[in-house]
Amino acid sequence: PFLVKVLTDPLLGGLVSIGILAAIMSSLDSQFLCIGSIFSNDIVAHYAGKDRFSDKQQVVIARVFIVLIVAVTYGLSLLGYRSVFAMAIWCFTGFASLFPLVVAALYWKRLTAAGAIAGILAMIGSWIYLFRESNWAAIDDYTVKLPIGESEYEIMPVVVTFFCCLVAMVITSLITKPPSDKTLAKFF
Numbered sequence: 001p002f003l004v005k006v007l008t009d010p011l012l013g014g015l016v017s018i019g020i021l022a023a024i025m026s027s028l029d030s031q032f033l034c035i036g037s038i039f040s041n042d043i044v045a046h047y048a049g050k051d052r053f054s055d056k057q058q059v060v061i062a063r064v065f066i067v068l069i070v071a072v073t074y075g076l077s078l079l080g081y082r083s084v085f086a087m088a089i090w091c092f093t094g095f096a097s098l099f100p101l102v103v104a105a106l107y108w109k110r111l112t113a114a115g116a117i118a119g120i121l122a123m124i125g126s127w128i129y130l131f132r133e134s135n136w137a138a139i140d141d142y143t144v145k146l147p148i149g150e151s152e153y154e155i156m157p158v159v160v161t162f163f164c165c166l167v168a169m170v171i172t173s174l175i176t177k178p179p180s181d182k183t184l185a186k187f188f
Helices: 002-007 010-048 055-077 084-096 099-107 113-133 157-175 181-187
Strands: 144-148 151-155
Touching (some): 010 055, 010 084, 055 084, 084 113, 084 157, 099 113, 099 157, 113 157, 144 157, 151 157
Antiparallel strands (some): 144 151
16 A cells, blocks of 8 residues: 555556455455355265255355354454454465465375364464464564574564464374375375
8 A cells, every 4th residue: 555655646546456455355255255165065064964955055054154254254353453454464374374285185195184184273273373473463564583593584474374284284194094095096
């Protein structure tokens, strides 16, 4: 927003700001839809049985879950000092930190269920810790200070949560029993 204000006239600045807000809304919207699909397909259908609910019922379950998540998010935004940008950054931090798990699930035959769970738990734990350290997103420019030799480098929290997920997933997968040949044949 600062660069838009300084480098453009008011009309162009308004158009660019609209584009920025549209991109943020689109990202948040896709995150809500993904979590709704994950909940209805991977949790409800998996544990209740795929044939227990019709397609229409699964859509309703996903929509209700999304509304609940949006309501919780809205409630958090009412707690005070957080901006929609800060909340979006922290939401995307958690979402992007699961990227190693997505890639491993698609391409790494050695990934185990325990490794996937460990990666998710490591990401959640590190995310909550860093979110708390940022005073629950009150510090807009929060970074993690990384001492390397004589210097200190600042990195975004997403780098830390990404690597926590990656390291926990890889180490746990390597020390647990690999998937069977039957399982690998089913998915690869």
